[in-house]
Amino acid sequence: MFFQQLINGLTTGSVYALIALGYTMIYGILGLINFAQGEIYMCGAFVAVLLLATGKVNFFLAFALGMAAAAILGVLLERAAFRPLRGFHPLVPLISAIGASILLQSLALLLFGPNDRPFPIQFTFSSVEIAGLPVSTLQVAILAAALGFMGLLVVFVRYTTYGKAIVACALDRDTARLMGINVDRMVSLTFLLGSALSGAAGIMMAVYYNATYPRMGMLPGLKAFSAAILGGVGSIPGAILGGLLLGVAESLGAAYISSGFKDAIAFAILILVLLLRPQGILRGRGD
Amino acid sequence: MAAYVLHLAILAGIYIILTVSINLIIGYAGQVSLGHAAFYGIGAYISALVSLHWHLPFPAAALAALLAAGLCGLALGLPTLRLKEDYLAIVTLGFGVIVDLVFLNLEVTGGPDGLPGIPAPSFLGLDFRPPWLYLILVVVIVILVLIAAYRLVDSYHGRALRAIRDHEITAQVMGINTPAYKIVVFTLAAALAGLAGSLYAHYITFINPETFGLHTSILILTMVVLGGMGSIAGSVLGAVILTILPEMLRQAHAYQELIYGGLLMLLLIWRPSGLLGRGKLSLKFLKREG
Numbered sequence: 001m002f003f004q005q006l007i008n009g010l011t012t013g014s015v016y017a018l019i020a021l022g023y024t025m026i027y028g029i030l031g032l033i034n035f036a037q038g039e040i041y042m043c044g045a046f047v048a049v050l051l052l053a054t055g056k057v058n059f060f061l062a063f064a065l066g067m068a069a070a071a072i073l074g075v076l077l078e079r080a081a082f083r084p085l086r087g088f089h090p091l092v093p094l095i096s097a098i099g100a101s102i103l104l105q106s107l108a109l110l111l112f113g114p115n116d117r118p119f120p121i122q123f124t125f126s127s128v129e130i131a132g133l134p135v136s137t138l139q140v141a142i143l144a145a146a147l148g149f150m151g152l153l154v155v156f157v158r159y160t161t162y163g164k165a166i167v168a169c170a171l172d173r174d175t176a177r178l179m180g181i182n183v184d185r186m187v188s189l190t191f192l193l194g195s196a197l198s199g200a201a202g203i204m205m206a207v208y209y210n211a212t213y214p215r216m217g218m219l220p221g222l223k224a225f226s227a228a229i230l231g232g233v234g235s236i237p238g239a240i241l242g243g244l245l246l247g248v249a250e251s252l253g254a255a256y257i258s259s260g261f262k263d264a265i266a267f268a269i270l271i272l273v274l275l276l277r278p279q280g281i282l283r284g285r286g287d
Numbered sequence: 288m289a290a291y292v293l294h295l296a297i298l299a300g301i302y303i304i305l306t307v308s309i310n311l312i313i314g315y316a317g318q319v320s321l322g323h324a325a326f327y328g329i330g331a332y333i334s335a336l337v338s339l340h341w342h343l344p345f346p347a348a349a350l351a352a353l354l355a356a357g358l359c360g361l362a363l364g365l366p367t368l369r370l371k372e373d374y375l376a377i378v379t380l381g382f383g384v385i386v387d388l389v390f391l392n393l394e395v396t397g398g399p400d401g402l403p404g405i406p407a408p409s410f411l412g413l414d415f416r417p418p419w420l421y422l423i424l425v426v427v428i429v430i431l432v433l434i435a436a437y438r439l440v441d442s443y444h445g446r447a448l449r450a451i452r453d454h455e456i457t458a459q460v461m462g463i464n465t466p467a468y469k470i471v472v473f474t475l476a477a478a479l480a481g482l483a484g485s486l487y488a489h490y491i492t493f494i495n496p497e498t499f500g501l502h503t504s505i506l507i508l509t510m511v512v513l514g515g516m517g518s519i520a521g522s523v524l525g526a527v528i529l530t531i532l533p534e535m536l537r538q539a540h541a542y543q544e545l546i547y548g549g550l551l552m553l554l555l556i557w558r559p560s561g562l563l564g565r566g567k568l569s570l571k572f573l574k575r576e577g
Contacts, residue, residue, distance in 0.1 A: 222380060
């Protein structure tokens with residue numbers, strides 16, 4: 001029971017971590033919360049599901065196209081809701097992003113209707129024994145894929161020129177510009193990467209819960225933000241750690257405390273973290 | 288028809304209280320609250336519960352609603368308002384989700400079925416059941432709230448708040464206790480939302496969690512941005528327009544949220560000062576540099 005809840009928690013937690021990476025990178029470079037991150041997650045899931053429903057593409061192509069659609073949406077969103085408002089009071093882009101989030105959610109509601117869509121293809125998953133305990137291969141696949149994406153991101157940010165340029169912009173935008181870095185392009189690239197990861201997270205959850213619907217991004221988006229704060233906002237390892245911890249805490253809390261309040265656990269943790277250690281576990285720049 | 292106009296006028300009055308209160312947070316303290324509907328709901332439920340179980344008269348129930356919502360605001364504001372401005376948005380959004388779950392899961396709040404049979408106010412020998420009398424009650428309270436809000440923003444404290452909004456560090460250097468101000472304003476706004484909740488509960492006489500969800504918080508936010516952040520007259524106008532407009536566009540009901548979302552984005556890009564925020568005050572704080 002405990003072990004099963006732990007695995008469940010790690011699975012959802014790895015998905016929160018993927019979304020949290022988007023939040024944390026965007027926060028790192030712009031100092032803003034992208035409120036519409038959950039809708040980007042939803043967009044990735046919808047594109048993949050709709051493509052698969054046509055029966056003409058295979059799963060991996062649909063997955064890649066879903067991520068690409070989410071990435072494009074993220075870049076467009078930055079152009080429409082953030083870039084025109086740069087230099088304003090931070091309140092202004094924040095409210096604009098809230099507007100974008102509502103707009104995308106209701107647009108999806110109009111286009112696709114309110115009902116859950118099942119995932120169009122059925123996978124047959126068995127369970128494997130790990131250390132003598134049964135684990136679903138679906139959960140193993142989601143965990144492995146999420147960790148793989150995170151590894152790719154970390155390698156990209158640490159070892160490539162573009163990755164280092166993003167870090168430079170996050171550290172000091174003006175100095176980065178003086179060093180010849182095209183800051184606007186790096187901001188776009190950050191949105192592109194963060195949104196692609198959120199899109200991937202959305203598709204994985206669409207498979208995991210076998211449901212895709214317009215409001216699916218709201219709660220995971222909020223929880224992932226809590227995860228980013230928990231780990232230390234602006235810190236990439238922090239977002240991963242925060243996501244996994246939050247997923248496990250939520251799963252154990254739902255099992256042992258109260259399942260009716262499952263969705264409240266993440267926010268209770270968020271408020272506690274802000275009260276006790278606002279910089280997060282891995283000292284981001286929340287304070 | 289006359290009854291319908293009365294109904295809309297009462298609702299507009301309640302929304303004016305909500306909009307003015309959240310505008311104190313947004314337009315004067317420079318923070319966003321996305322859980323304002325939660326305070327509205329806390330006020331409504333507390334007011335309903337104390338009248339149903341303890342048979343308290345309306346003024347006492349409204350006071351209880353005001354205090355309960357204010358205390359929740361204080362408890363939420365204390366850890367959050369010392370931090371950067373955008374944290375409050377997420378924390379209040381999370382708080383809204385928690386409060387919604389509490390209303391849904393507790394037995395005393397009636398779960399998803401809500402609370403029926405809330406008594407209409409009757410005090411001072413008057414029975415406020417007829418809508419026109421209730422409207423007078425609402426108008427009196429709205430006027431009191433507006434007077435209080437104008438007195439606040441034109442006072443020393445109002446200037447201190449605007450200083451915090453425009454440049455927090457400078458305000459601090461000038462000796463303003465910025466966290467204390469933000470916490471007091473947030474608490475005050477939450478308390479006023481609680482009062483609005485009480486007015487709503489005793490007017491409709493039935494409440495359930497649906498009324499106090501995120502969409503209501505977004506609606507109030509849209510009213511503020513439409514009217515103009517930092518303009519009290521703008522808040523009144525925004526509340527009135529967005530109470531009446533959806534009724535006139537009944538057939539466009541499905542597009543309502545789409546319109547609110549689009550309105551928020553377009554207004555901020557083309558007219559961040561809103562309809563009435565024309566004074567130099569609003570624009571100056573929105574445009575931080577360049």
